[in-house]
Amino acid sequence: MDVDRSVAALSEVFSTLLFFAAAVALLEGFLYVVLARWLKWRLATPILLIAPAFVGLLALIAYPLLWELNVSFTNMNLSRLCDPGIPAGLLTECKGQNMFLGIENYINVFTRPVLQQAGFFQVFWQTVIWTVLNVAFHVGLGLGLALLLNRRIRLRGAYRALIVLPWAIPQIVSLAIWRTELNSEFGMVNQLLAVVGVEGPSWMTEPFWNFFAMVMVNVWLGVPFMMVILLGGLQSIPPDLYEAAEIDGANRRQTFRHITLPLIRPVMVPAVILGVVWTFNNFNVPFVINQLELETSDTLVTGLFRAAFQYNRYGFAAAYAFVVFAILLVFVIVYIRRSGALRSVNE
Amino acid sequence: MSSTTVPTVQPAAVASTNQDRWAGSGRGDSPVARAMIHAGLFLAALIAALPVLRVISVSLRPDNRLLSRDLNLVPEGATLASYGHVLFETDFPQWLFNSLLITVGTALIGLIFAATSAYGFSRFKFPGRGVGLTALLATQLIPATMLLVPILILAIQLDLVGTYRGLVIAYAVTSVPFSIWILKGYYDTVPIELEEAARIDGCSQLEAFWRVLLPLSTPALAIVFLFNFLAAWNEFVLARVLIGSQTDLFTWPLGILRFQAQFQTQWGDLAAASVLVSIPIVALFLYSSRWLISGVTLGGVKG
Numbered sequence: 001m002d003v004d005r006s007v008a009a010l011s012e013v014f015s016t017l018l019f020f021a022a023a024v025a026l027l028e029g030f031l032y033v034v035l036a037r038w039l040k041w042r043l044a045t046p047i048l049l050i051a052p053a054f055v056g057l058l059a060l061i062a063y064p065l066l067w068e069l070n071v072s073f074t075n076m077n078l079s080r081l082c083d084p085g086i087p088a089g090l091l092t093e094c095k096g097q098n099m100f101l102g103i104e105n106y107i108n109v110f111t112r113p114v115l116q117q118a119g120f121f122q123v124f125w126q127t128v129i130w131t132v133l134n135v136a137f138h139v140g141l142g143l144g145l146a147l148l149l150n151r152r153i154r155l156r157g158a159y160r161a162l163i164v165l166p167w168a169i170p171q172i173v174s175l176a177i178w179r180t181e182l183n184s185e186f187g188m189v190n191q192l193l194a195v196v197g198v199e200g201p202s203w204m205t206e207p208f209w210n211f212f213a214m215v216m217v218n219v220w221l222g223v224p225f226m227m228v229i230l231l232g233g234l235q236s237i238p239p240d241l242y243e244a245a246e247i248d249g250a251n252r253r254q255t256f257r258h259i260t261l262p263l264i265r266p267v268m269v270p271a272v273i274l275g276v277v278w279t280f281n282n283f284n285v286p287f288v289i290n291q292l293e294l295e296t297s298d299t300l301v302t303g304l305f306r307a308a309f310q311y312n313r314y315g316f317a318a319a320y321a322f323v324v325f326a327i328l329l330v331f332v333i334v335y336i337r338r339s340g341a342l343r344s345v346n347e
Numbered sequence: 348m349s350s351t352t353v354p355t356v357q358p359a360a361v362a363s364t365n366q367d368r369w370a371g372s373g374r375g376d377s378p379v380a381r382a383m384i385h386a387g388l389f390l391a392a393l394i395a396a397l398p399v400l401r402v403i404s405v406s407l408r409p410d411n412r413l414l415s416r417d418l419n420l421v422p423e424g425a426t427l428a429s430y431g432h433v434l435f436e437t438d439f440p441q442w443l444f445n446s447l448l449i450t451v452g453t454a455l456i457g458l459i460f461a462a463t464s465a466y467g468f469s470r471f472k473f474p475g476r477g478v479g480l481t482a483l484l485a486t487q488l489i490p491a492t493m494l495l496v497p498i499l500i501l502a503i504q505l506d507l508v509g510t511y512r513g514l515v516i517a518y519a520v521t522s523v524p525f526s527i528w529i530l531k532g533y534y535d536t537v538p539i540e541l542e543e544a545a546r547i548d549g550c551s552q553l554e555a556f557w558r559v560l561l562p563l564s565t566p567a568l569a570i571v572f573l574f575n576f577l578a579a580w581n582e583f584v585l586a587r588v589l590i591g592s593q594t595d596l597f598t599w600p601l602g603i604l605r606f607q608a609q610f611q612t613q614w615g616d617l618a619a620a621s622v623l624v625s626i627p628i629v630a631l632f633l634y635s636s637r638w639l640i641s642g643v644t645l646g647g648v649k650g
Contacts, residue, residue, distance in 0.1 A: 002441060005595050009445055009511060013452040016512045020456050020519075045552060049467030050479075053460045053527065056520040061486055064497035071496075145391055148384050151376055155385075161633060162392035165399055168632035170581050172600040173621045176607050177402050180614065188401050224395070283491045283584055288604070305492040305584070314496055321493040328488045 024052045072106070072318035074099045105319035114303055114320060115311075118295040124327075127280065127299040130215065134279045137219040139272060142226030147260075149227070150234045167224035175288040178217045182289070207296035214289045214297055218282065226271060233267030234260070269339045273332060280328060300324045399625075406430065406618035429615035430623070439620050441595055442602035446580060449511050449518070449598060454575040456519035461526030461571060462564075466556050468527065469534035470542075480531075483524040495588050502589055509591050517585060522575040529574070533567035534560060573635055580628070599624055 031051055035044035076082065076099060114120050149160055166174060181188040182203040190200030201209040237260065245255045283301050290297040298306070304324060308317035376384065407425040433439045468480060498517060499508070507513030541563070542555040550558060561568070583600045590596050594605070603624070606617040 002595060005441060006444055009448055009596075012511045013448045013515060016515045017452055017456065019512075020516075043471075043473050046467040046471035046473050049471075050464045053464040053520075053523050056460065056516075057486070057523060060498070060517060060520040061489070061494070064494040064501065065489075067497040067500070068494065141391075145388070148387050151381075151384055153376070153381060153384055153388075155388075159388040159392050163388075163395045164633070165395045165629070168629045169399065169625050170600070170628055172581060172583055172603060173625055174398070176603055176617060177398050177621060180607060180617065181398060181401065188398070220394070220398075277488060281488075281490050287584075301490045301492055304490060305495070308492065308496050309588070317496065321490065324490050325488065325493060328490070329485065332488060 027051055027055060068318045068321060071315055072322055073101060073103070074315045075101050075105075076315040076318075078312040078314075099315075101315065105316050106323070108316060109320050109323050114316075115295045115298060115306060118298065118303075120320075120323075123295075123298055123300055123303045126211070126296070127301075130211075130218075130286070130299055131276060131279045133215050134218050134222060135272065135275045137215075138222045138226040138275055138279075139230075139268070141219070141223045143230050145223070145227045146230040146234055149231055164224045164228065166221050167228075171221065171284055172288075174221060175217070175284060178213075178220075179288055179291060182213055204291050205294075207294050210290060210292075210294055210297045214286055217289055218279070218285045221285070222275070222279070226275065229267060229271045230264060233264035236267075237263045273335055276335075277328065277332065300327075402618045402621050405614055406622050408615065429619040433616050433619045433623065437616060438595055438597065439599070439602060439616075439623075442597045442599040443624070445511070445596065446598040446600075449514055450576055450579040452511075452515045453518040453522065453579040454572050456515070457522040457526055457575045458568060458572050460519065460523050461530055462561065462568065464523070465527045465530035465534055466560065468531045470539065470556075480528075483527055486521075486524045491584060495585065498585070499588055508589060509593060509596060511596075513589050514586060517589070518575075518579045518582065522578060526571045526575060529571055530564070530567055533564055537563055569635075573631075577628075577632075 028048060028051065031048055032044075035041050035047060041047075082099070110120050112119070114123060145163060149156060149163075182190075184190055184200060184202040184204070187203075189203070193200040203209050203213045241259050241263075242255060245259055250258070280299075281301055282299070283305065286297060286299050286302045287305070290302070293306075301324070304317060304321055307313055307320055404422060406429050407427070408422045409424045409426045409428065468476060502508050502513040505513070507516075537560060542552075542559050545555040545559045546552065581600065582598075583604075586598045586601055590598070590601065594602070597605070599620075603617065603620050606613045606620060
């Protein structure tokens with residue numbers, strides 16, 4: 001560990017904290033004088049409270065979003081790199097060349113290959129299959145394990161602690177481990193398969209098996225979260241209901257169907273929304289497991305990264321990004337409407 | 348003021364401390380059913396733990412056996428040499444130190460921003476409040492790679508590439524929306540009467556926030572700190588773009604993937620570093636998992 005480097009790092013982070021403090025003090029002081037002292041406005045206090053976060057989000061989310069929107073109408077790439085700047089308006093010219101394309105990028109997203117060969121719809125279907133398989137296994141296995149863990153048995157705590165491990169371990173570590181263990185020659189997976197007498201596939205080079213490996217790893221990573229959430233839901237169901245059902249002569253299946261399922265719904269619906277959004281947007285797993293950059297294993301989000309950072313087609317990547325964002329937004333709105341989750345948001 | 352006046356965060360957290368509610372049904376299971384439950388859970392625990400055991404085993408292998416096909420858990424000639432190598436002959440400790448600094452800085456800033464904003468959203472009515480909350484939720488849908496290009500360009504203009512300033516600012520700000528949701532949800536469950544009582548006793552509004560609400564919200568503040576800490580600690584793609592290729596600036600996720608380059612993997616280093624990075628995080632996680640979970644459901648379910 002290099003002392004100079006560490007001191008430099010320390011002072012850098014510390015100065016950033018000071019910078020934040022100073023910026024917030026300035027902003028708050030200004031707003032306080034103007035809103036509270038001069039205008040004596042009723043809303044001065046909430047504005048003062050929210051202002052720092054608001055300004056931060058404006059600078060780091062709203063501004064980049066607008067920038068991205070602006071760029072999505074141009075043919076910007078590495079050789080035509082122009083910054084639209086803050087007030088800007090539409091970006092039409094760069095280094096004397098016209099670069100405004102209108103909605104051409106948006107049309108190209110659907111009609112031209114988004115990667116080297118794969119088109120949008122191929123990658124879209126890959127993403128849908130990836131998301132559906134993962135969430136189905138997360139919920140199915142998670143619910144199964146939660147039901148098992150909800151019984152009165154010994155070693156419950158030990159099982160729970162072990163099963164939660166994949167969630168607890170830093171994701172990058174798990175992925176590095178899995179990528180190594182999927183090595184066709186020395187990895188554990190193929191060695192174990194060899195013990196049973198099966199010759200394991202080459203996980204990194206064969207498209208089907210690479211996709212299979214991605215899903216397998218992500219299921220391994222995601223089940224514990226769902227299990228723990230659903231277990232929380234199961235434990236909040238009052239036992240009297242089960243006793244009453246038993247007295248009324250309901251069998252286990254009926255009890256599950258009419259008591260357990262409806263009562264864990266309030267926990268399950270938001271968990272499924274989160275699960276879908278997280279899986280759809282998952283970058284690390286498809287990026288790390290797909291080491292050889294097979295286009296058959298790309299999802300929309302890794303495709304987006306490649307379009308922007310490997311092929312440097314910024315204008316195109318921006319349009320593509322908005323399409324992906326829109327898909328997710330539509331899904332979530334429909335799902336929330338349908339399931340009635342988050343009904344209380346604005347109350 | 349005793350903390351028992353605060354309503355509970357989440358029913359599940361309470362229920363799990365209540366022994367009688369543990370079992371899903373009043374009936375005991377038959378011995379056969381019990382054996383099957385154990386079998387199922389044992390299998391799941393094995394699958395969950397196997398890669399972990401395996402990486403510990405690889406980290407103990409002596410140099411000349413790194414690429415063996417040995418499946419024994421304790422390898423022949425087990426040694427701690429890989430740990431020594433990772434700790435004293437690579438940049439790994441530097442990467443850990445860098446990550447720790449960035450993460451603590453980020454979590455602190457994010458917490459302060461979120462704590463005050465959430466108070467604004469929880470206790471005041473103002474135009475745009477509902478829209479604001481929904482917009483905060485919508486930011487969670489933005490694909491991780493969507494804003495990388497504009498943020499990179501912004502960072503280039505402000506000369507923040509290859510420094511930690513940009514990274515700390517970006518992490519702190521992007522953690523704010525989720526944090527506001529969790530904290531707002533928690534503040535909402537604290538009776539406003541407590542603050543009103545404090546105001547009658549002569550506190551200003553902000554004093555009531557600082558002296559009454561904040562101390563009562565320590566569990567939620569801890570959750571948010573932990574969430575932001577873990578998110579920044581594990582973040583990879585933004586760091587990759589903003590830090591560039593100077594290895595002594597790396598955070599540990601960048602470093603650890605470097606051990607596992609495409610053609611030659613340093614298995615010993617990778618395994619030992621993985622174990623070292625994971626131990627504190629797993630401990631922290633197991634210790635706090637109950638609160639982490641209540642945090643997730645709090646943000647989503649209670650609104």
